Each structure stands twice: as C-alpha cells, then as structure tokens.
Amino acid sequence: MSISKPEQILFEEHYSKVFKSVYLYCKDFHIAEDATQEAFLKAFDNINQLRDVKSFPGWVYVIALNVVKKEFNRNKKITELNFEDYQNIFSNQDEFKNIELKEDLKLLLKHISPEERKMLNLYYGFGLSLKEIAVLTDTNISTLKVKMHRTRQKLKKKAINDVVLTGEEK
Numbered sequence: 001m002s003i004s005k006p007e008q009i010l011f012e013e014h015y016s017k018v019f020k021s022v023y024l025y026c027k028d029f030h031i032a033e034d035a036t037q038e039a040f041l042k043a044f045d046n047i048n049q050l051r052d053v054k055s056f057p058g059w060v061y062v063i064a065l066n067v068v069k070k071e072f073n074r075n076k077k078i079t080e081l082n083f084e085d086y087q088n089i090f091s092n093q094d095e096f097k098n099i100e101l102k103e104d105l106k107l108l109l110k111h112i113s114p115e116e117r118k119m120l121n122l123y124y125g126f127g128l129s130l131k132e133i134a135v136l137t138d139t140n141i142s143t144l145k146v147k148m149h150r151t152r153q154k155l156k157k158k159a160i161n162d163v164v165l166t167g168e169e170k
Helices: 005-026 029-045 053-075 099-109 114-125 130-137 141-164
Strands: none
Touching (some): 005 053, 005 114, 114 130, 130 141
16 A cells, blocks of 8 residues: 555654554554554545544544554453653653652552543643544543543642652552
C-alpha cells in the first residue's frame, strides 16, 4: 500500500511520539511497533472521519491503544506499565533530573487508573484540548472535566499526604 505525501508527512511527524506512548502502555517493543503501524494504516483508511487535523496525533494514539487492547485480549496477556518511562508524558526531561522527583512521580502514578493515565497522556503528552479528548474517548466534556479535576486532586492529595507522612508512600 502506498501512502500520499500528506500522509507521509503526518506519519513522519507523529510516529515516534505515538510509538513511545503505546510502548509505555504495553512494554513490548514489537507489539508497540505493530500497533503503531496498524493504527496509522487504519487512520489513513478512515482519515475522512477526522474532524480536525490537529487531533490526528491523539486520534492515532487511541486507535493504537485499541489495537494493543485487542491483541492483549486475544492473547490474554497484559504487561504492567513501567512508570520510569512515563516521565516524558508529563513534562520535559529537564524537569526530571532530580531522582527523587522521578521516584515521587512513579509512586503517584501507581495510584491512578489506566483510564486516568490515558486522559493525562492525551492532555499533557499530546497537548490535546479537553474537547478533543472528549471526542476521541466518546466522553461528555463535562464528565471529562470532572474526571480530570478528580485525577489531579487525587494526585495532589496523595503527594501532600506522602510529604506529611515522612515523604514516603503510605
């Protein structure tokens, strides 16, 4: 299958970021690679369904996650996310030079669900708006706002409690 020049540009611009995020989810290089490639092919086949080209990276990411989930269900194999790799989703690497901050983030992320991590990934990692995330996840925007707020509050509360309770996970 050959792809058009605009599709090639989209692929080259977004492949790496989508692949890294999918890899963070499944922790298997080959599955992540296959899922990312399949997601781009599906996206290009259904590009007419995309309302806004700015949503393309998040849209492909959601497609890739669905491919991975389908693969896991087929194989009944689920790999736990390695939180050390998750640092790039939330901020620049420069902000994570402090090892203690990395460890704190690892501990905090263990306290939210995969759905909450997915929302944060789409918002902070891909820079999508809440409206775009709502469309991609087929969620009411008001519901999404509440979930994002509660997730942030949960992380904030856990972080504050950990600091108060001698700085360690309790």
